[in-house]
Amino acid sequence: MKKLVLTALVLLSGTSLYAYTNGDAFQFFGGGGGISYGDAQNDHGSPGEYYSGSSPYFKTAESCISFAWNIGFSGEIFVTDNISMNFGIMKENVKVKTVSPKANANSDAEYQFDFEFMSIPAGVHYYNNLFFFGGGIFYSLIQGQSVKVRGFNEDLHPFLAKDDYGFFIDAGANLDVADKVNILVFARYKKGFAEIYKYHEIIEHVENIQTLTLNASVGIKI
Numbered sequence: 001m002k003k004l005v006l007t008a009l010v011l012l013s014g015t016s017l018y019a020y021t022n023g024d025a026f027q028f029f030g031g032g033g034g035i036s037y038g039d040a041q042n043d044h045g046s047p048g049e050y051y052s053g054s055s056p057y058f059k060t061a062e063s064c065i066s067f068a069w070n071i072g073f074s075g076e077i078f079v080t081d082n083i084s085m086n087f088g089i090m091k092e093n094v095k096v097k098t099v100s101p102k103a104n105a106n107s108d109a110e111y112q113f114d115f116e117f118m119s120i121p122a123g124v125h126y127y128n129n130l131f132f133f134g135g136g137i138f139y140s141l142i143q144g145q146s147v148k149v150r151g152f153n154e155d156l157h158p159f160l161a162k163d164d165y166g167f168f169i170d171a172g173a174n175l176d177v178a179d180k181v182n183i184l185v186f187a188r189y190k191k192g193f194a195e196i197y198k199y200h201e202i203i204e205h206v207e208n209i210q211t212l213t214l215n216a217s218v219g220i221k222i
Contacts, residue, residue, distance in 0.1 A: 030219025038096030
């Protein structure tokens, strides 16, 4: 047992913490998916007025978990042996769903918003061998928007959808799987600060929306 422990310590002591070196650069193409839990704020002091005068039809609206996906390009440039600058350009789809549970209505009131962005993230990764942790900021250009109301397609263009901005946190690994072949695997938590949607008269229950996503992504070196 002592010989086994000693052998392991010798092997670990000879292992470098730095799998990459200053000046290394990688470009990746890939995508992923995950969950979206948009912060859809609402004003429900009198939730039934819009529908039935003084008798409330619905209870306070609630945000629900939905789906998000992304696809695009990213890059890593090492500025030291264990710190890299990362950047990218990604096409993203973010869904935000809210449900107002029925009170005196026949069914719940459901709204599912679809937002499409072209997102530009930039940040820093700290590496320990192949694994990294880091974060940064992003700016997302709005490309399209739509909403489903109670399961029926309702195109409310031009309701006010805006560009998004915020921060992200990454954790993952840059795997050197073969000669000149790297695979990037990571999870990204992303929080938007912009109110990408403002009140629209047809959607009485939702006041504004901010994005919140958690995605798992995979990229391959190109």
